[in-house]
Amino acid sequence: MGTHRIFGQKTGKKDRKKSDCLKWPGRVNQGPDFHNSLFFLFLFMAISVSMIPVREVYASIDFEEYSEDLSIKKYIRADLLEKIEPGGWGSEEFIEQMKNAGLIIEDKKDQEKTERKLADLENFSFHKKGRFQFIRYSRDGKSLFVSYLYPSGDADKDDYAPHLYNRNVLAQWEIGTGELAAVWMVLDNPAYAAAMNQDDKTIVYHLDIYEKTDKGVEIIKNQLYLHDLTKDEDESQKILSLDKEDDMVMDAFLSLDNIGISPDLKSIVFSGQMKANPETGGGLIVDVATGKKQVYQYAYESTPPGMPNGAAMVFSPNGKELAVSIPEGKKPVTKIKINILDTGSWKVVRELDPVFMSFKYHDLLYSPDCKYLARTTMADTNGIEIFSTSSGKPFGFFPSLPGPAIFSSDSRFFLNFSSNDYSLGLIDTRSCIRLAGRPFQYPFDGTGLKPAFSPDNRKIAVAGPAKGVNTVQIIEFAVPDEAEIAPFRSAQRALELFKAGLTKEGISMAKEAIRANPSGLYQISYNRQMDEISMPPFLKGELFRRIYDQGLTEKNNRLGVSWEQKKEGLLITEIYPDTPAKKAGLAKGDIITGIDGKKTVSINLLIDIYNNLMPDHQSALEILRNGEPIFLDITPVKGISSQAFYALMGFALSALEARNPLISMQAMDQAKKWVKENRILVTRYLQEQLLIIEAGALAMMGKTEDAYTLIIAHNGFECFGGAFSAMMDSRTAFSILLKERAKLAVAMMLEKDCIPFAPEKDPSPQPHPDLSGTILEPLTKIPLLKASEPLEPSSPSGSDPSKPGPGGTILD
Incomplete structure (x- = not known):
């Protein structure tokens, strides 16, 4: 990802100036299934990362070793099991790469014997310097496809360059068993699986070709390939190659900022800055079947300096429309509109007018039924704006915490992830009201999360960084019923009545809602909403009092440590004074490898055990200290939940x-x-x-x-x-x-x-x-x-x- 540069604008086919440059696209969008990344991360990189800085390590890199041809090897589960068996036909290099990819778990029985097994979803993780590309369920919901880049070498070295050394794996996991079913490994270059067809059979791979200059490492060519997942042969079809020899692109654009790929993989769209008028944005449309290119221009006057043209775009799930966000005004942005293009004619058929003006770090998402378009913003104010695609009007703006968002498979609910409190924010798209968030236990770090809903609407797969590694978790999702939604509907109606002057009725309905679900209302900041219209403070006081009472009953063990996740276990990063951890003799740098005799290679299971320690009950910890195992007894104390403390x-x-x-x-x-x-x-x-x-x-x-x-x-x-x-x-x-x-x-x-x-x-x-x-x-x-x-x-x-x-x- 990032903005890539192709050097040279047209000055003659054989003589191009290296002082002129064309910025190159790095982000690929492919509808809701693929397009679930945090856009602000991309935007930051798109604006600031155009050249990899020269370091000593790059002096030893021979870029001619990187092949411009895509080489992919497919292994089904039976092949993998044979290759990793002691004495099997897998080479040491292959075993090492599988370990780096987090797909092999090793258990050393003694100095001479090591058992290997394939990682399943529960214990799959890889180094934090890798990253996920996309995650999606198969159409039948039986498999989970995960594309990610893993470090192919020692990523802990300071001079490790992920752009050059990371390699891609597309892994297929069986949902019922959690077993690894198949992998597609890219060989010889840093190409990665970027988007997947709706039929689960075809995938688009993206490859950057690098060149080393005296100024740094630059990307000189951008290539896309189609690969058939059903075939065992190592064959891929090159569908697009853009470089400094592409006259049409060089003549039309100063920069290309975004890539969008239609769900059926028939069209590829680039947004960029027009060369003829640098204050005008446009797009490059590529027909995958024929390779034909055409240029279209946005209907706006100017772009803020440093901002990509069309900072977000996404295809509708049925592939019939393309939504593109467009800024107007130089500095600051005075207006934002969203153009809806018909992909048959590539003409604007509707315009959406956002109410919330923030342009920085935002994203667009279609609902699976194509009836809604959500615009998420992460700038001075984080928020979610939802539009009806038929009327073109926004019907709700909701404050939110930074984190990725996704529609449920039935389009009924819109979910926003928050790593601040490990919860899923919920919006009911039918009633246009915010519901209480759903907690999830796993401590994701927030940035770079990629979620995917199962087709049956019951599970959410989340991929991303968590406590020092990259991992995948499956979250169970219970669809809210009418009884759960009712208090929030009453609370919203209470605000409307009070604001309209019906104070007695509004207060009465607010009391009813607070009595029914105080903690849920607090999650949606109902106390702030009451403040905005000056409702009596006793309502807010009772809201907090009831939340406080509920928080006192929550189980909350307290050890007094901070930790992060490592392959060996839970690394202690901080010990707080006068706590059970300090009294037990735990030290900073210790690694917890087992609890109460439960020593497991599954880091996720170890976290579950840690989270469920009983207050006032002694537990035995197995610790790795300076490479040596030791055992300590610890008695957690009953802590106070943050909910009770904040409510107080x-x-x-x-x-x-x-x-x-x-x-x-x-x-x-x-x-x-x-x-x-x-x-x-x-x-x-x-x-x-x-x-x-x-x-x-x-x-x-x-x-x-x-x-x-x-x-x-x-x-x-x-x-x-x-x-x-x-x-x-x-x-x-x-x-x-x-x-x-x-x-x-x-x-x-x-x-x-x-x-x-x-x-x-x-x-x-x-x-x-x-x-x-x-x-x-x-x-x-x-x-x-x-x-x-x-x-x-x-x-x-x-x-x-x-x-x-x-x-x-x-x-x-």
Whole structure:
């Protein structure tokens, strides 16, 4: 991937200037099955990577060794088993490459005997310097095809060049057994399987031909091949070769930025910058069967400097349409539109007008039934915009976390992956509402994930980097039923009613939704949506209180370590003080290879065992330390889930908004107790949030000097850290502190501009629940305490928070 350059523009067929250059495409899009990568990664590379820097290692590379012909070897399972058997017919070089590709697992019984077996889906992984190209299910759902590039040599060396040394494997796994069924290995050059036909029989391979110059390593030719997977012969058909001798391309384009391949593999489209008018974008269309090329031009005036022309494009699953995003305006982008082209005539048949203007790092995805087109953006604001392809109008914009996205096989749901909290965000395309995310256990790193839905809509295969290696996981997907969707529909309707002036009806419906699924509503940021239309803070307080109660029941073991995945096991990268890991004698650099006698070559199984350790139950760890095995006993403590901790902070904030600082202080006392007992790891970001909430409560109770003393003792804040975030989220809760912005800025050691302005007027006191759910009446007057008075976390007006108030619980 990346932008490739072909040197020379036309100055005569035999004399081309090397000072002129044509940027070359690196990304291949082929509808929803293939087009599931994080586009921002490509875009960054497309803009910035055009030449591989010269290093000492490149001086020894003979580029004539790379063949321009595609050589692919197919092995079925029976062949592989024969080759890897001791004394089998597989060469040592073949065995080494299979190990590098993660397809062979070795178990050394002793110094003389090593057992080999083929990796299955459960224990398949390869080096982090490799990357996945695509992942897709077969049409019958019985097989999973995975194309990836693996390091062919020692990838841990600093001078390892993935662009040159990585090799491609297309692996076919049987879903029922998880067994490796067949592999297609590329020999002799770094060509890779880029796209696959819908019939599971034909595949497109992409090959870059390199040339070494005094300035670096450059790509001088770009070739595409068709390969028939059903044949055993090593034969491929070259369907396209573009280089500096291609007069049509050199005459028409200054750059080519993207590649799109139709699902039926009949058409290839390149987007690029026109040579005749550099401020105009266009496309190059190639007919695969005939090799015929034609040029078309976009109907827009200019392109922002440094931006690719048509930053994203995708074919519809039926191959009848091509969607291309188009920016307008030089700097900044003033408009974005999406052209829908008919692939029969290659004429624009519809235009879509996005509401959200961000152009950076975005992608386009069609739903399998072709009724929806999703535009995902990852810039200053991450979001998802979904269009109806028939009307051309957007019917929903949803904030999202960075991560890949995909439609379900039946097009009913749109899913967004988040590695921040290991969850799948869900959008119901029929109701146009956001649903609660689905958790997934495996710790994917986020960037470069590629998902694929099974045809029966029950499984999602995810390929990508996780804890130091590349791997594939199968996630079970339960289709949401009406009972699961109903609370979110009610919550959305409540916002609409309240905004329309029907406050009583809106509050009543919001109570119903909160009672039914508080944690789900929190996942979709319902608290923020209520803030936007100024719904009463007691609703938000009850939302957080119920989430807090749920979070306390979650199983959460705590060892006190950070780790990453290695082939040998789980590498300990950090040990935290006063934790079970520290007390047990674990050390940074240790590798956990077994738990409670369960030593396995399956890294995924080892992670599952680790995640299911029982709190307050002693477990035996087998450790590899400096190459020597040792055994340690460890007793995890019961930790506090992040859900409970964040909910407690949200609850404290909403109590301040209701002008009830005593309730807020009760919540903060509980949070500080957890931190002191080491039951949760608190980052500086969280520390600053806790501290500023406590300072706000102190100031509201008249202990302003104590509040500033607390802030000064922290010895400086990060400008965009927890405190700044907390105050921006709820300025009304910190109105007293914000009234003295200059003093607050000095106390926090920040620039004054970093401190938000105080709201024009303070909110009136309102009712709010305490942590037991008892409704507490609003305070007509905040108790002003002298700085010397001790803080008594009692309920206002002398009431007992352990007993129900006049109104019972807040939702009654």
